[in-house]
Amino acid sequence: MAKTYDYLFKLLLIGDSGVGKTCVLFRFSEDAFNTTFISTIGIDFKIRTIDLDGKKIKLQIWDTAGQERFRTITTAYYRGAMGIMLVYDITNEKSFENIKNWIRNIEENASADVEKMLLGNKCELEEKRQVSRERGEQLAIEYGIKFIETSAKASIRVEEAFFTLARDIKTKMEKKLKEASNPPKGGHQLRASEPQKKPTSWLSRCTLL
């Protein structure tokens, strides 16, 4: 059968335990007497399809599956990863401080050109906030990566976050392909500036890009 997609990106979610990496908008309900079969086993990865500028993109998204409890994630886990979502919990100072450790871990284990993005999750819990948005922005600037505040629970901007990361990987990949087929022959090369993403609506919704 013909391939049903244009690109396949492997993405990882990384961050401390309890930051809500696996939290989704709606969990199949559990009560005092019943448990769900899947929640007992746990989810390994998900496949999602998105449409980006007319291209079908498959995202294979992996969670650390509790490995992060040991504070180290092995090289095997990072193998082939093209994008990493660094997730902290805005109501948990420690999870934010640990982002630096996670970045170090990525630098030591992952491929150098992996796209990264910082996610401040649980932004629906404003009254419990310990990490200001400005600090998140500042950290992202320091590492030269994008930042967005999300609420996986209330399904706020999670999709945007994945679209942004996927778009950055796609742009990088297409640039590489172009350079490979058309290597620069010395001198200066003029390149049209990348189209700006519409920043207006995103800014008004407690995020920075």
Added chain:
Amino acid sequence: MPDCSEYYQTEISEGRNKRVIKCKFCSSVILTPSSASFTRLEVRKYICLNLIIFHVTMYEPVIIIYKLPHIRQTKGSESDPETEDIIHFWAVEDMMTFYNVGFSNTVGNTKYLTCADCEAGPIGYHDIPSKMSYVALSRVLHSNSTEKN
């Protein structure tokens, strides 16, 4: 729970799924039309007949009933989950054919399939040795619209 093929005939076109396959609980799109093939799991059961002069080997197809764990389990049944017998599946050769889906951690040779959005499942299973995935017809919704409603 009846799992009769007559009911599903209208969903099959040239052996494949005619309509969009969605999650029953949240309508997340799992498979787009014509991306999976209708399957009844079968094995060949060999029958040896030792007649006086001939030795005849015959076989007849035997339908496999897959014991798919229930979505909801009674607490305490984790080690021995309650199951439902399933015969009819949508077979998917390449896991990347799925539009949206979740894969559980491995249990034996199997990874169970779930909805990628609400994580309801198992809606089917993935067989690691053959790399085939099977979605139970009775655990998904067949719909004309790709819209998530």
